[in-house]
Amino acid sequence: DIQMTQSPSTLSASVGDRVTITCRASQNINNWLAWYQQKPGKAPQLLIFKASSLESGVPSRFSGSGAGTEFTLTISGLQPDDFATYYCQEYSSYSRTFGQGTKVEVK
Amino acid sequence: QVQLQQWGAGLLKPSETLSLTCGVSGGTFSGYYWTWIRQSPEKGLEWIGEIDHSGDSNYQTSLKNRLSLSVDTPRKRFSLRLSSVTAADTGIYYCARAVYSGSPFWYWGQGTPVTVSS
Numbered sequence: 374d375i376q377m378t379q380s381p382s383t384l385s386a387s388v389g390d391r392v393t394i395t396c397r398a399s400q401n402i403n404n405w406l407a408w409y410q411q412k413p414g415k416a417p418q419l420l421i422f423k424a425s426s427l428e429s430g431v432p433s434r435f436s437g438s439g440a441g442t443e444f445t446l447t448i449s450g451l452q453p454d455d456f457a458t459y460y461c462q463e464y465s466s467y468s469r470t471f472g473q474g475t476k477v478e479v480k
Numbered sequence: 481q482v483q484l485q486q487w488g489a490g491l492l493k494p495s496e497t498l499s500l501t502c503g504v505s506g507g508t509f510s511g512y513y514w515t516w517i518r519q520s521p522e523k524g525l526e527w528i529g530e531i532d533h534s535g536d537s538n539y540q541t542s543l544k545n546r547l548s549l550s551v552d553t554p555r556k557r558f559s560l561r562l563s564s565v566t567a568a569d570t571g572i573y574y575c576a577r578a579v580y581s582g583s584p585f586w587y588w589g590q591g592t593p594v595t596v597s598s
């Protein structure tokens with residue numbers, strides 16, 4: 374199975390900060406990677422698919438990059454609504470594995 | 481707007497069978513893969529399996545001996561049955577929609593908390 378490792382596990386930031394979250398795959402997944410945002414008590418919401426394609430309606434301050442085994446999610450200008458947990462997910466393999474999550478909290 | 485509404489019993493004893501159903505509104509049922517995903521503090525988010533309108537299904541390898549997915553296309557519903565549950569099956573279960581088998585998940589249900597305890 375492909376393992377997905379996110380770093381950091383927790384990130385403390387302030388409104389307006391530029392935030393970067395990294396996701397590493399244990400083997401090449403090309404660009405078959407999605408990013409989700411989850412708030413407490415809610416289901417995850419798709420932000421980005423195919424590593425860098427922004428889902429409709431998602432603010433342009435969110436961006437994704439990477440290919441192969443290393444990927445990043447960047448939030449340019451953190452907003453109050455962005456404090457949440459973020460997950461990467463590979464969809465290259467049968468198991469569709471998720472990362473363990475990165476919680477973005479208030480500094 | 482596509483909406484997924486799920487329901488089912490949330491408290492089970494070990495060895496019982498978990499049954500959940502997800503209803504789809506606001507969009508077509510055919511042409512998608514209808515998915516179950518669960519989340520627990522121990523395992524995080526875990527894809528369980530998927531089924532399309534015709535009944536074509538794929539199951540997570542570790543669960544395939546206990547898992548059964550079914551679909552009721554006229555009523556736009558799909559269901560999960562997981563037998564012989566243990567405490568390791570405790571978590572929040574989500575239904576979701578994939579555009580194709582193996583795609584990301586664009587729409588999600590609200591989640592059903594499931595607790596397995598004696």
